[in-house]
Each structure stands twice: as structure tokens, then as C-alpha cells.
Amino acid sequence: MKELYLERMFKKAILNIVLICLFVLIRIPAQGSIHSIDKNRNENYSIQAPQQSQILMKSNSRLNKSVFGFLPYWELDSANIRLDLLSHIAIFDFLLTEDGSLLDPPGWPVNWEPVITSAQSSGVKVLMTISNLPVGGVDPDIVTNLINNESAQQLFFNDIKNTIDTYNLDGVILDFEALNIEDRGEPITNFTRELRDSLDVWFESKELSFATPAVNWESYWNLERAC
Numbered sequence: 001m002k003e004l005y006l007e008r009m010f011k012k013a014i015l016n017i018v019l020i021c022l023f024v025l026i027r028i029p030a031q032g033s034i035h036s037i038d039k040n041r042n043e044n045y046s047i048q049a050p051q052q053s054q055i056l057m058k059s060n061s062r063l064n065k066s067v068f069g070f071l072p073y074w075e076l077d078s079a080n081i082r083l084d085l086l087s088h089i090a091i092f093d094f095l096l097t098e099d100g101s102l103l104d105p106p107g108w109p110v111n112w113e114p115v116i117t118s119a120q121s122s123g124v125k126v127l128m129t130i131s132n133l134p135v136g137g138v139d140p141d142i143v144t145n146l147i148n149n150e151s152a153q154q155l156f157f158n159d160i161k162n163t164i165d166t167y168n169l170d171g172v173i174l175d176f177e178a179l180n181i182e183d184r185g186e187p188i189t190n191f192t193r194e195l196r197d198s199l200d201v202w203f204e205s206k207e208l209s210f211a212t213p214a215v216n217w218e219s220y221w222n223l224e225r226a227c
Helices: 002-031 034-041 110-121 141-148 150-167 186-202
Strands: 068-072 088-096 125-131 171-175 207-210
Touching: 088 110, 088 141, 088 150, 088 171, 110 125, 125 150, 125 207, 141 150, 141 186, 150 171, 150 186, 171 186, 186 207
Parallel strands: 068 088, 088 125, 125 171, 171 207
Antiparallel strands: none
């Protein structure tokens, strides 16, 4: 009997440890992704004048895969950009706000023009990255509001259309992190599909990409339908 009791207690302890670990794994992304952590670290960064000498083309090699390079505003004046090793540059970040409108990245558009011009003249596509990463941490609630609020969607779609049209960008990538449970699956898939359809109406050929988890847990993302 004593051995049976100890075995039960041991199993209960293991189960508690597993539950605690799962809770931590679930909570950590909401507290801060690597993008969010880096953005907070550079909260007071002051963007400098653009330096075209740091935009590099070292070879004529041809890529056989799509290679995305995220370019945060706090790296804009110090990064060595190898255009020959990239198919896309994602401008990071246009920040989603509570009313659905977008805040431009610091230095936009003047400081970004050398990158955009050099990239596109080299055959590298330039996308606007839209995030839900205000300084302070991930905010999944602004995505919930966007998905369920028609007026917010209207502002969101208009800002995307105007930005792509005005600056001749090649598309958009959504970086919506730590989504609320109720927004995963059909809600985010339907919303992304609507954006895809709108881009097709506004323009002849603009790309839509989205940052998904490394593992499609419980098949929340219907990738084929979303794009």
C-alpha cells in the first residue's frame, strides 16, 4: 500500500511539473517575442541619416529560395545589407493601433528611401511589416479589435493601400504575435483572406506574407486558404 501511495504521489508531482511548464510556455510568447524584446531594448533609439554605402551587392549569385530579411528601424543606419543574398526586405515595423490605423516606422519615408530604391533596382522586393508590438510588449487585443471591428478594418485597409501605392512597395507581411485563442483558426484565416482579396482588387500583383508559429499547433493556420 505504501508503495502504491508513493507511486501515486510521484505521478501527481510529475503532472504538476508538466502543467507548470506548459503554463510557462504559453505565457512567455505573450510577454515578449524576440522582436518585442529587441524593440523594447531600443525604445530610445534615435534614427540617423541613411548611409547608402552600407547597402551592398557583392556577387551576381542567383537565389533558388525566397529569403526574407527583416530590417528594424533601429538597424537602419548600421546594417550591412547584402542584396545579393535576399529576395525580400521587410521594413519593420508599421505598428497597428487601437483604431486600426498604422503608425509609420521612425524615419519614414526619407531615411528608408535609399534602401527601397537600391533593393528594388536589384530585384529585391520590399514589403511593409505590420505588427502588434508596441513598446512594452505584445498586444493581442488590438488584433482582436481589428478582426471584429469594421471601422478599424476600413482604416487598416486604407492605410495599407495608400502606403503601398504612394511608395511603390511590393506588398505586406503581417507579424501578429501571441494571438488570443478566439482569434486563431477561422477568424485570422478569414481576415487574411479578405486582405489577400483586397490587394488583388487594388493592384495587379502585390505579395501578402504572414509570420506564423514555427509549429502549426492544432492546425490553427489554414495556410493554403489564407494566401
